[in-house]
Structures are given as structure tokens and as C-alpha cells.
Amino acid sequence: MGEHAGQPQQKPKVEIDNISKDFLTSRGRVSALRDINLTVADGEFLCICGPSGSGKSTLFNIIAGLQPPTRGTIRIDGVDVTSSVLGHVSYMFQKDLLVPWRTVTENVTLGLEVRGVPSSEAEERARSYIKRYGLAGFEDTFPKDLSGGMRQRVALMRTMVLDNSVILMDEPFSALDYPTKLSIETEVRELASELDKTVLFVTHDIDEAVSMGDRVVVLSRAPGRVKAIHDVNLFQRYGSVVRARGAEEFREHFNRIWDELEVTTDVGAGAGAAAAAGRRA
Amino acid sequence: MNQENPHGTGAGPAGGNRSGGPGGLAAVEPPGPEPARQDTAEAHDTQAALSGPAALSEDDRRHIADITRRQRRQAFVTRGVQLLLVVGALALWEGGARTGVINTFFLGSPTILWELLQNRFASSILPGAGITLGETLAGFVLGNIIGISVGLALWYSRFLARVLDPFILAFGATPVLALAPLIIIWFGTGYSSKVALATLSCVVVALLQAYKGATSVDEDLISLMRSFGATKHAIFRKIVMPSSYSWVVAALKLNIGFALIGAVIGEFISSQAGLGHIILVAGANYNIPLVLLGIICLSVLALIMNLAVGRIESYLLRWQDD
Numbered sequence: 010m011g012e013h014a015g016q017p018q019q020k021p022k023v024e025i026d027n028i029s030k031d032f033l034t035s036r037g038r039v040s041a042l043r044d045i046n047l048t049v050a051d052g053e054f055l056c057i058c059g060p061s062g063s064g065k066s067t068l069f070n071i072i073a074g075l076q077p078p079t080r081g082t083i084r085i086d087g088v089d090v091t092s093s094v095l096g097h098v099s100y101m102f103q104k105d106l107l108v109p110w111r112t113v114t115e116n117v118t119l120g121l122e123v124r125g126v127p128s129s130e131a132e133e134r135a136r137s138y139i140k141r142y143g144l145a146g147f148e149d150t151f152p153k154d155l156s157g158g159m160r161q162r163v164a165l166m167r168t169m170v171l172d173n174s175v176i177l178m179d180e181p182f183s184a185l186d187y188p189t190k191l192s193i194e195t196e197v198r199e200l201a202s203e204l205d206k207t208v209l210f211v212t213h214d215i216d217e218a219v220s221m222g223d224r225v226v227v228l229s230r231a232p233g234r235v236k237a238i239h240d241v242n243l244f245q246r247y248g249s250v251v252r253a254r255g256a257e258e259f260r261e262h263f264n265r266i267w268d269e270l271e272v273t274t275d276v277g278a279g280a281g282a283a284a285a286a287g288r289r290a
Numbered sequence: 291m292n293q294e295n296p297h298g299t300g301a302g303p304a305g306g307n308r309s310g311g312p313g314g315l316a317a318v319e320p321p322g323p324e325p326a327r328q329d330t331a332e333a334h335d336t337q338a339a340l341s342g343p344a345a346l347s348e349d350d351r352r353h354i355a356d357i358t359r360r361q362r363r364q365a366f367v368t369r370g371v372q373l374l375l376v377v378g379a380l381a382l383w384e385g386g387a388r389t390g391v392i393n394t395f396f397l398g399s400p401t402i403l404w405e406l407l408q409n410r411f412a413s414s415i416l417p418g419a420g421i422t423l424g425e426t427l428a429g430f431v432l433g434n435i436i437g438i439s440v441g442l443a444l445w446y447s448r449f450l451a452r453v454l455d456p457f458i459l460a461f462g463a464t465p466v467l468a469l470a471p472l473i474i475i476w477f478g479t480g481y482s483s484k485v486a487l488a489t490l491s492c493v494v495v496a497l498l499q500a501y502k503g504a505t506s507v508d509e510d511l512i513s514l515m516r517s518f519g520a521t522k523h524a525i526f527r528k529i530v531m532p533s534s535y536s537w538v539v540a541a542l543k544l545n546i547g548f549a550l551i552g553a554v555i556g557e558f559i560s561s562q563a564g565l566g567h568i569i570l571v572a573g574a575n576y577n578i579p580l581v582l583l584g585i586i587c588l589s590v591l592a593l594i595m596n597l598a599v600g601r602i603e604s605y606l607l608r609w610q611d612d
Contacts, residue, residue, distance in 0.1 A: 096519025123518040151609040
């Protein structure tokens with residue numbers, strides 16, 4: 010299952026066991042996810058790619074306990090957490106979802122407040138994160154005065170400041186412009202390993218997945234199944250997403266995943282032409 | 291509340307957009323957050339962010355000075371024209387009165403009104419204004435408290451919301467004027483009936499704003515709170531209530547206007563004191579200049595309240611994107 014060569018068998022951090030999810034619609038029973046089996050190691054950074062509709066967000070909702078699976082279980086540190094919403098993971102959405110009437114500091118402490126962390130401790134922790142990760146001086150700013158990248162950083166801090174060791178990130182950077190995305194990608198990886206977090210990271214962006222992930226999981230189109238799992242480890246080797254993108258193996262991984270995603274356009278050309286057009290030379 | 295056809299929602303961007311729904315009530319929407327700004331330079335600027343904004347150059351300073359000068363000139367010109375208009379109108383009015391072109395019985399004149407003001411300011415106008423102000427404020431506060439409480443309660447119980455929806459609609463559609471005689475009979479001709487009318491005038495707006503504010507919370511934000519493990523109560527306290535308040539605050543200027551209307555209606559129907567009372571008695575005595583003076587004083591009172599509430603609103607909603 011993709012254990013890194015030479016590393017001893019670790020007890021898995023997250024076990025996704027036979028997860029399936031069906032929805033009842035007016036058209037009948039629609040299968041969103043089918044038999045998802047994944048094991049995530051402690052401290053791993055796992056990227057998940059898939060075409061639209063492959064159920065990536067549904068899978069995350071199930072892991073976080075926001076939706077129950079139709080079948081299967083989720084275990085974290087060996088404990089069955091299926092369908093329990095105890096805040097057992099930290100979930101970063103695509104939208105920053107900053108509360109507009111709260112300052113940066115108050116937004117970062119939002120999760121801590123809910124968890125019952127005393128306010129002085131919560132504020133202290135938040136301020137130290139804010140200072141260390143590039144937003145010093147903005148502690149009392151409102152979200153309206155922040156740029157997109159800064160807002161996502163605040164959302165990132167809100168996610169990381171919680172005590173959870175498992176983090177779910179659902180396309181958190183898809184709305185950012187390219188340079189900001191690149192710099193925040195590296196920051197996230199460094200932050201995750203510094204804080205000893207296990208991260209599941211969903212993205213549409215193959216570049217992002219390959220340059221950030223230890224492994225990349227490719228889901229099929231609906232009903233979502235695990236189509237392939239790639240050992241990538243480029244970030245580990247090169248230390249930055251930009252350097253990882255320059256590596257030889259980057260191209261191979263990209264092309265393979267591109268083919269697996271079967272990216273097609275609806276108009277004209279057809280699967281073959283679009284696929285060939287997308288491959289990196 | 292009927293979500294598909296929100297009662298009176300034609301809420302545009304900020305500023306009390308009074309659209310007419312079937313009931314003629316407006317839902318005033320606070321402006322939403324602006325989509326995040328581009329920050330292409332930001333990718334390389336973590337260090338810069340740490341050190342704060344860059345120092346201004348000479349060119350920057352000159353540019354800012356130019357803009358400031360231009361703005362001040364604009365404001366000066368605007369104020370100048372406004373002053374000219376007022377002075378001009380007063381001059382025409384006075385001139386017309388003196389030359390006999392204007393019938394002072396029906397229209398008075400600036401000097402007549404000024405004399406009236408001097409004679410009666412301390413003895414009747416100021417106390418009257420105080421009474422009307424008191425009735426308005428009391429009704430305003432009461433109306434908002436009741437409206438917010440009910441609006442929030444309706445968030446907690448969707449069932450209650452569905453049940454009460456048509457009744458609230460019907461009540462909101464009824465003009466306060468029609469209720470006035472009944473309220474006077476129930477509460478008497480004194481202070482409390484005016485407070486009751488002021489309350490009734492603004493309770494529905496407060497209620498609808500509070501409810502809309504509570505139910506318009508981003509579903510994803512609620513999911514985020516649930517992912518933290520938040521209980522329904524925590525979500526209510528930390529997200530729903532503040533959102534609700536912000537919508538209510540956005541309608542405060544509108545609402546205080548309604549409260550004033552309610553109070554004055556009460557005074558017109560039957561009263562012993564207040565600016566409306568002064569106008570009523572003056573009208574009955576055919577003292578038209580006093581009627582005009584009363585109206586002007588009422589306008590000034592309304593303007594002052596509007597500005598004060600506007601300040602409060604700006605402060606409470608300072609986090610909003612303008």
C-alpha cells in the first residue's frame with residue numbers, strides 16, 4: 010500500500026475502510042463513493058485528485074463526521090470515529106469562511122473557543138501563530154481589509170491551531186492566484202511537518218498534488234473509486250514546491266495522473282485529442 | 291418565514307434600500323464581504339508583511355495632498371451651494387411675505403417663525419421635543435428587543451416560523467395609523483399609548499431583520515462550526531446571534547424613523563404633550579406659522595436622531611465592507 014521503502018511498518022493514523030456513500034435522489038439511488046479503502050500513515054501528506062463529481066468532498070464530510078457513510082468505517086489512531094462529530098479532525102474548506110465581524114485573532118481562536126479552551130490561552134496561541142506565519146501587525150484587522158491570500162492564511166492558522174493531528178484540506182488554494190498559491194503551498198507543507206500533522210489534501214490541480222504530496226491518490230469519476238495510488242515524495246526530496254516541479258519525475262507523475270483523470274472536454278475534439286493536448290511534452 | 295418569496299426583500303447594496311414587498315416593508319441587507327483582493331505581490335512579501343506598510347515617498351505624499359485638497363474643495367462647494375439655497379429660499383420667503391406676494395396667514399414668514407421660536411422655545415417646544423424623543427426612543431428600544439427576541443426564536447423553531455409566517459405578514463402589512471385609535475383607547479391618551487404605537491411601528495422590521503440575519507448565515511460556515519464539534523447552542527451564540535444583530539443594526543436608521551412616525555401619529559390622534567401635540571393644537575387654532583414651526587422642529591429632531599443612529603450603526607458595523 011505504498012509504505013516508503015526502508016521504513017518500518019507504522020501503526021496507521023487514518024484508516025478508511027470500505028467507505029461507500031449512496032444518495033437517494035428523485036432519480037433513485039445514486040452512488041457517490043464506492044468501496045474506498047485508504048490507509049494514511051502518521052505525518053503523511055496525502056493528496057487526493059479526482060474529476061468533478063468523484064465524491065472528494067463527500068469523502069471528507071464522511072471523515073469529519075458531517076455525513077454518515079452508507080457502508081464502512083473510519084478509524085483514527087485505531088478509534089472508530091464514524092459518524093461522530095466530536096471535532097476529531099480539523100477541516101479546511103475551499104472558502105476561507107472567515108467570520109466578518111471577528112478580527113484576525115478572533116477568527117483564529119474560533120475553533121479553540123468551541124472546544125472550550127480558556128480565552129486567554131486561546132488568544133495567546135493565536136497571536137503566536139499569527140506572528141510566526143506572516144501576519145504580524147494584522148491581529149486586530151477585520152477580514153474586509155485582507156487580501157485573498159491573507160484570508161486563506163488566517164483560515165489555515167485557524168485550522169492548524171487546533172489540537173487535532175489529522176487535517177483535511179479541500180481545495181483550499183484553488184481561488185488564489187498562482188504566485189500566492191505557490192508560496193502558501195510550501196508554507197503549508199512546512200507547517201504540517203513542524204506541527205506533526207497528518208494531512209489529507211484534495212485538489213483539482215495536478216501540479217499542486219504532485220509537488221506537495223508524499224502520495225497521490227487518484228479517484229475515478231462518479232461513483233468514486235480509488236483508481237490509483239502514486240508514491241511521489243517529491244517535496245520530501247526537494248524541499249519546495251517550485252523545485253519539485255522542476256524535477257524529472259514530476260513530468261512522469263503528471264502525465265500518468267493526467268491520463269488517469271481522463272480529462273475530456275465536452276466540445277468536439279474528444280478524449281484522445283484533449284488528453285494528448287494536456288500531456289506535458 | 292416563507293423563504294422562496296421573502297417578505298419585502300429587494301435588498302440591494304448597503305444603505306436602507308426601501309423596496310416594496312407585498313407588505314410594503316423593506317428588508318435592509320448589510321453589505322456582504324467583498325471578494326478578496328488580488329495580491330500578486332504578496333507571494334514574495336512575507337517579510338514585508340512582517341515589517342508593516344512601506345514608508346511614503348515624496349511623490350506619494352504630494353499625490354495624497356492633491357487628492358485631499360480636491361476633496362476639501364468639493365465639500366466646500368457643496369456646502370456653499372447648500373447654504374446659498376437655504377439663504378435664497380429664506381430671502382424669497384421673507385421678501386414675498388413683506389411685499390404681500392405671500393399670504394402670511396397660510397405660509398408665515400421667516401421673521402414670524404423666528405419670533406414664535408424665541409417665545410416658545412423654552413416653554414413648549416423644547417419640552418415637547420423631549421417628550422416626542424422619549425416616546426420614540428422607548429418604542430424603538432422596546433420594538434427592537436421584542437423583534438430580535440421573536441426573530442431569533444423563530445430560527446430555533448422552524449415549525450414556529452412556518453406557523454407564524456402569515457400572521458406576521460398580515461400584521462406588518464397593516465398601517466400603524468389604522469391601529470392608532472384602538473391603541474389610544476387601550477392605553478389612554480398619555481405617554482404609554484405613544485410608546486406602544488412607536489413599538490408597533492418598528493417591531494416587525496426588527497423581527498424580519500433578525501430572522502433574515504439568522505437564517506442567511508452561510509451553510510458552509512455552520513458546517514465549519516460543526517466540524518469543530520460545536521453544539522447547536524454554540525453555533526447560535528457565536529454565529530447566528532451576531533449575524534442577526536448585524537442585520538438589525540443595518541435597519542436601525544429606517545426603524546427609528548418608523549418609531550418617530552408611530553409616536554407622532556399617536557400625538558396627532560390624541561395627546562397632551564409633544565411636538566405632534568403642538569402641531570395638532572396649533573392647527574386647531576389656525577396658527578399656521580406655529581404649525582410650520584412645529585414641522586420644522588420635528589424635521590430637525592428626526593435628522594438629529596438619524597445622524598446619531600447612523601453613527602452607532604457605523605461603529606457597530608465597522609467590520610463591514612463598504
